[in-house]
């Protein structure tokens with residue numbers, strides 16, 4: 001299914017970008033990268049278009065952010 005407009009705006013979005021209204025959080029996990037900092041992974045599913053997203057929140061990682069889940 002094609003992404004809805006709200007999901008389209010998350011493509012390549014930074015971790016500071018909030019989830020849009022139709023996204024439902026499914027799961028949240030804390031992770032630790034080798035001893036020096038902690039990040040959070042939150043999984044979302046869009047109730048409009050069904051797109052699944054992973055939000056990687058990690059203040060130490062400038063590249064962390066929104067990524068579409070392929071499965």
Ligand SMILES: [Zn+2]
Nearest residue numbers: 004007046049
């Ligand atoms: Zn959507």
